[in-house]
Amino acid sequence: MQPLPGFRDFYPEDCAFRRWIIDSWRLWAHRYGFVEYDGPPLEPLELYKKKSGDELVGQLYHFVDKGDREVALRAEMTPTLARMVSARHRDFRKPLKWFSVPQVFRYERSQKGRLREHFQLNCDLIGEQGLDADIELISLCLDILRGLGLQADDIVVRLSDRQFWVDFLRAQSVPEDQWYMVFQAIDKSEREPEEKTRERLGALADPVLQVLRGGATSERLDYVMKGLAARGLAEFAQVDFRIVRGLAYYTGVVFEVFDRKGEFRAIAGGGRYDDLLEKLGQESLPAVGFGMGDVVLGELLKARGLAPKIKDHLQAFVVLAEEAHRLAASGIVQQLRQAGLSVDYPLAETKMKKQFESAEHRGARFIVIVDSKFAEGLVHLKELSTREQIEVPVTELLSTLQAKFKG
Ligand code: HAM
Numbered sequence: 433m434q435p436l437p438g439f440r441d442f443y444p445e446d447c448a449f450r451r452w453i454i455d456s457w458r459l460w461a462h463r464y465g466f467v468e469y470d471g472p473p474l475e476p477l478e479l480y481k482k483k484s485g486d487e488l489v490g491q492l493y494h495f496v497d498k499g500d501r502e503v504a505l506r507a508e509m510t511p512t513l514a515r516m517v518s519a520r521h522r523d524f525r526k527p528l529k530w531f532s533v534p535q536v537f538r539y540e541r542s543q544k545g546r547l548r549e550h551f552q553l554n555c556d557l558i559g560e561q562g563l564d565a566d567i568e569l570i571s572l573c574l575d576i577l578r579g580l581g582l583q584a585d586d587i588v589v590r591l592s593d594r595q596f597w598v599d600f601l602r603a604q605s606v607p608e609d610q611w612y613m614v615f616q617a618i619d620k621s622e623r624e625p626e627e628k629t630r631e632r633l634g635a636l637a638d639p640v641l642q643v644l645r646g647g648a649t650s651e652r653l654d655y656v657m658k659g660l661a662a663r664g665l666a667e668f669a670q671v672d673f674r675i676v677r678g679l680a681y682y683t684g685v686v687f688e689v690f691d692r693k694g695e696f697r698a699i700a701g702g703g704r705y706d707d708l709l710e711k712l713g714q715e716s717l718p719a720v721g722f723g724m725g726d727v728v729l730g731e732l733l734k735a736r737g738l739a740p741k742i743k744d745h746l747q748a749f750v751v752l753a754e755e756a757h758r759l760a761a762s763g764i765v766q767q768l769r770q771a772g773l774s775v776d777y778p779l780a781e782t783k784m785k786k787q788f789e790s791a792e793h794r795g796a797r798f799i800v801i802v803d804s805k806f807a808e809g810l811v812h813l814k815e816l817s818t819r820e821q822i823e824v825p826v827t828e829l830l831s832t833l834q835a836k837f838k839g
Contacts, residue, residue: 438540438548448742450551453580453726453733454533457553460576461531464568466555469530471512477502483511483708485680486612491538493548505537508723509554510681510708517558518712526559526717545697545728555702556721558709563652566685566704566720567659573689573700573722574660574668580729581738584667587699589689591657592675593650594682594703600643604636615676618644622674643673652685681705687722691732699732700724748833749791750777753784753803761802764811764829771830773837792816798833 435441442450458468477494484507494504506512509532517528532554540546555572557565570589577587597618601611617632621644630637642648653671660669677686686703690696702722709717733739748768752761761777768775776794778787791799801812811829814821815836824832 436548438542438546440547440549444744445742448744449730449739450726452740452742453729454551454553456579457531457533457576457724460572460579461553461555463575464529464555464572466529466531466572469513469516469532470534471506471509471516471532473506473535474503475506475512477504479511479515480504480507482711483514483681484508485678487678488538491540493537493539506534507536507538508679509534509536509552510556510679510705510721510723513554513556513721514708514712514719517717518709521558521709521717527565528556528558530558531555545731547727551726553724554721556719558719559717560720561706561718563655563685564659565718566652567656567663569702569720569722570656570660570669570687571663571665573687573702573724574665576724577689577699577729580733582732582736586692586732586736587668587689588692589669589687590672590675591653591669591685591687592671592673593653593684594676594686595652595684596648596650596673597676598683600639600648604639606636612680614640618674618676619678648673656685677701677703681708683707684720689724695735696728696732699728743795745774745795745797746776746791747773747796747837748775748798748800749787749794749796750775750800750802751784751787751791752778752782753801754806755781757802757806760806764800764802764826767830768833771834773833798836800829 488507492504492507497503536552537549621629633640660666675688682703683706684704688698688701700722704720706718750761750765765775765777799814809826810823812821813824
């Protein structure tokens with residue numbers, strides 16, 4: 433039986449790769465002063481209906497639970513974060529810098545870079561209105577990717593301004609219920625022939641296309657570009673009014689990160705959403721954030737040869753030469769594990785050759801051999817890479833190993 437379409441089995445090497453990515457997310461989030469939070473993987477359906485917008489609602493995994501509640505698997509973190517912050521925001525000093533790594537679920541058409549579940553780093557800065565917060569977030573997003581080995585010729589952050597488009601649509605007297613349709617046409621304009629875009633936009637085609645061809649400016653974007661330049665990140669960024677973002681709640685600067693060759697879908701995306709918390713019944717709390725998934729990022733890192741071969745290594749493997757010492761050997765294993773070393777040993781009688789092979793296969797750095805010398809209180813300690821072997825009193829085994837790991 434296969435996993436469901438769009439869902440993944442994580443074999444140990446896949447888990448190690450995923451952990452490598454997530455460790456790097458956590459490392460950089462901490463470096464930027466973010467603290468971790470989490471929320472429930474199942475939410476009231478209403479939360480997404482109110483907060484996320486039609487596109488995401490169409491992708492929800494939702495059902496009625498046994499208590500007759502309409503519920504949905506978490507499809508993004510932002511509505512949960514908004515609820516959590518509005519419930520207790522007075523308890524926290526602003527601005528909040530919070531991050532989370534939820535697994536999220538969207539019933540999308542499975543394709544390259546798009547699955548029906550993914551892990552998504554979310555970094556959000558709440559309670560700061562100024563554009564320096566936007567710059568801080570975009571820099572964090574870029575620093576994570578640079579930390580994983582991606583350079584300015586691999587990736588680009590494309591910056592746009594939702595507020596610019598809102599002002600534009602108001603100036604053109606476009607009714608609010610048609611904005612989503614216009615945003616969709618702008619979003620699709622990159623992948624569709626101009627004729628199709630013109631058809632979608634009707635009378636708005638000329639003024640919109642003029643903006644998309646570079647005939648517009650935004651002070652907000654100018655400031656953000658300067659801020660990124662001051663941090664040495666200018667070569668990673670470009671203004672591009674085609675970025676509008678699918679989610680309903682954005683209000684200001686928005687951005688998406690892409691690979692330069694255009695082979696993959698967006699690696700990360702986010703922006704400012706100053707009204708979302710207020711809509712949850714709270715006083716106004718400005719916010720800006722982004723999400724970065726593990727799927728596109730993983731594929732890109734593999735395609736660029738940046739994915740390390742990661743294997744979980746044992747520090748020591750205890751080889752049992754004589755079954756008579758099995759219990760004593762298990763005591764040694766226990767002592768080493770309690771001291772913090774990762775150690776394994778054969779759980780049933782096994783030929784010596786097989787035990788040595790296991791130790792090699794598991795990547796153990798040392799082998800501890802328990803044989804007839806054990807009666808004299810001695811074991812052999814062998815370093816696999818050098819093949820160097822010494823005799824050590826059992827009582828000094830731990831300190832000898834610790835010294836070698838330090839050295
Ligand atoms: P989003 O653009 O929908 O934003 O998702 C962010 C990132 O998650 C995408 O750039 C992509 O890497 C990944 N992603 C999204 N859907 C899928 C999928 N079906 N399969 C694999 N990866 C996917 C949000 O979700 C916003 N809530 C982000 C945010 C946080 N905005 C403010 N704060």
